[in-house]
Amino acid sequence: MKVSIVMGSISDRGISEKVTKIFDKFGVEYETRVISAHRTPYQAVEFAEKAEENGTEVIIAIAGKAAHLAGVLAGVTSLPVIGIPAKSSTMDGLDSLLSVVQMPKGVPVATVAIDGGENGGLLAVQMLSIKYPELREKFKEYKKEMEREVEKMDYDLTQRK
Template sequence: MKAVIIMGSKSDLDYCRKIAENLSEFGISSILRVASAHKTPQKVLEIIKEYEKDDVVFVTVAGRSNALSGFVDANTVRPVIASPPYSDRFAGMDILSSIRMPSGVAPLLVMEAENTALAVAKIAALTDEKVRERVKNYQDRKKGKIYKADEELG
């Protein structure tokens, strides 16, 4: 399994690299691409066609008016995770364009690069025992931090 991360513009590259770094911790490779549903819809379709024959999850990273996530989801049978980077513009309310989708269009919405990678890993874990074990270890480490913090206070 691999993740194809499509960003609406290169301004989202740092955020996408964080997703890719977190994916590598689960042993999942990723491919970074740039295409806009508004400006280059044909390019988006070409990317989908290039990769959807493989075992992939598409991750879409677009802010403002996030047509990218819905557009990708409407054109593939593969899972799509919308991961819009947080923006202080509009008090973060541009996220609403990632939430409301028309019927028959269902990208998942996950905030934060680390959580996006975890969601991809959990999808991969359905069929990949190694990834499943990495997800379990990740969850155990997170739980351990809470227990340790509590012990430090007591």
């Protein structure tokens, strides 16, 4: 199982690191690339055309501002694409969000929150868990872990009274 994380710019590295932290936790193989939909469009198309052949099963595209990367990749591949809009200096990331989420009919991109690296990684894990049942079990345990953490916070809060 392999996920390709594609950043439109190296400035998206912080979001990418949130994704890779999730993948490391779940044991998901990944590669990270910098490919721009606007500055290296031919490389973006070539990457998307060859992704499945190269063993990629899910693509995560991280981009800000015009944020066309996820859409360009989704337009070329039949693999699932998850878009993570990056907060840019303009419009607090709303411009990025709208660019990623407003896809035309027939070219879906699953979209998570602005700077939502963790959820992008988790959504990829859930997609892969359809094929890899061991990931589904790890994901169930992850959810139980979150439940225990919230219960502990609640307990700690209520015991201060």
